[in-house]
Amino acid sequence: MDIRLLGTGGDQGWPCPGCRCASCMRGRAAGRRRAPGQVLVDGALRIDAGQPPAGQPATGYQVTRLEGGWDVTGPDGGRLLLAAGPAAVPRPAEGTRPFDVALLDLLHSPAQLGELRARGLLRPAAVAAALYMDHRIESEPELARRAALWGACVPADGDSLASPGPLAATGGQPDGRAADARPGGVPLPHRTLILGGARSGKSREAELRLAGQPAVTYLAAGPWPGGSWTGADGSPDAEWAQRVAAHQAARPRHWRTVESLDVAGVLASQDGAILLDGIGTWLAAVMDEAGAWTAEQAEQAEATERAGGAERAGWAERAGGAERAAGPAGTVARRVDDLLAAWRQTAALVVAVSDQVGSGIVPATPSGRLFRDQLGWLNQRLAAESEQTLLVVAGRVLSMTT
Structure with missing residues (x-):
């Protein structure tokens, strides 16, 4: 399953148009821009923040609405957990087959990632990535710092993610496991x-x-x-x-x-x-x-x-x-x-x-x-x-x- 991130920002993007907060002004000064969150799966299935998948799912795709998000299974068996939008926390049912990729609003609730791991809902090499990023956090560097602690990556607009690791990412760690168990990664201080x-x-x-x-x-x-x-x-x-x-x-x-x-x-x-x-x-x-x-x-x-x-x-x-x-x-x-x-x-x-x-x-x-x-x-x-x-x-x- 190849997941292209057409947009990674909140519902207004980041920086937010017309917003003069310190976070947005820092982003403009650095020339950074994130479009509102939008995901394209295998070039065939598009999901916008807060919207159901556009059109009918292509043959071989199974898309299930969850509380707070979407459960997507591709023709190859790849599994995607996608938050429905900013501040949404997807809650898969007990017994759900583990996911290969999780796109989550980690600014709203980073602890949801720990809970998914505790419930065994992320595969050992799953990719966890931040989505719907916006001015709820002070800066991109602070976002990258936190994501590294959580064992998540911080993709940019246009990046692609795939199991078992991202094809391209701009920060954080590519492995979705707990941060002290990443093979080849820098562990958290003991x-x-x-x-x-x-x-x-x-x-x-x-x-x-x-x-x-x-x-x-x-x-x-x-x-x-x-x-x-x-x-x-x-x-x-x-x-x-x-x-x-x-x-x-x-x-x-x-x-x-x-x-x-x-x-x-x-x-x-x-x-x-x-x-x-x-x-x-x-x-x-x-x-x-x-x-x-x-x-x-x-x-x-x-x-x-x-x-x-x-x-x-x-x-x-x-x-x-x-x-x-x-x-x-x-x-x-x-x-x-x-x-x-x-x-x-x-x-x-x-x-x-x-x-x-x-x-x-x-x-x-x-x-x-x-x-x-x-x-x-x-x-x-x-x-x-x-x-x-x-x-x-x-x-x-x-x-x-x-």
Whole structure:
């Protein structure tokens, strides 16, 4: 089956006529243009965005309407899954024969690719390609970056795709399989640490990086609503519960969620992909369990930090074996060491999110300063044991890997 892409843009193309957004103006400045999505199969079957196939299917073609798209089988048995238009997500029924090529609106839902893989609906060498591209994304380079993470290609107008690989493509990866399993391709980093401030976009970037994976464990490293997390008055923290609920609603439905502070145990026992969100909440809960938040403990720890000098390491690196045997500092140090040991040896593809602390206002309380210092030290140690470290600022992803 040969699939020619007569157009690859959204319903108005990209740049959109008359649109002055940054994405469209960047495209015009670069001389790029994508026509509205239109597909020609084997030179015999044309399908436009939002429209049924033009005319009667040629002899030997089977075209089936799905929720959100089209299932096309050619005379040679080649299989095409095509999204019906922008924001459409095709949903093949269980038991459907796997596809050779999938043309999807990945800007709308990159996780649909991971779900298709999880359901076994893409052949091992299937081609996954982005279609209906437009100004929902800031630029062509950012689109290519994301597609490479998802194991998808970014064809241009006029390109052709065929199973088992594209005849021509302008970006991304030609193999439709999960990104960490491409033969001859560059795998995703085994361990990625993503740092950022509040509302920086760090969690969104972590989710985007694993959207194309067929098996993802979302490790929510507490605390959680209904658990020990309370507000200043001792009552359940409703605002925190709302944040957790929003994160849960945004996760792809085929992802598995594990709520646990035993991060080391999960890292040691799981394969596939793990999204760990986040290191900061994990450390806060571990310090809470250890009783390290009390004013007396925090003041003692802060005095020890001052005595040790600004360049001294955190509890986990500084505490000796005897010192770790008792007290909050020793408890936290042991948990941190266990986490680092599992991080170094995990068989899973891991993306972890952590808060970048210490760049703003100095906390007013000893406990706040203690948490800032300990998380800063932990971030340093994790970064040293990661193949890739990213910093997210205002939604922009900056590589910190040397």
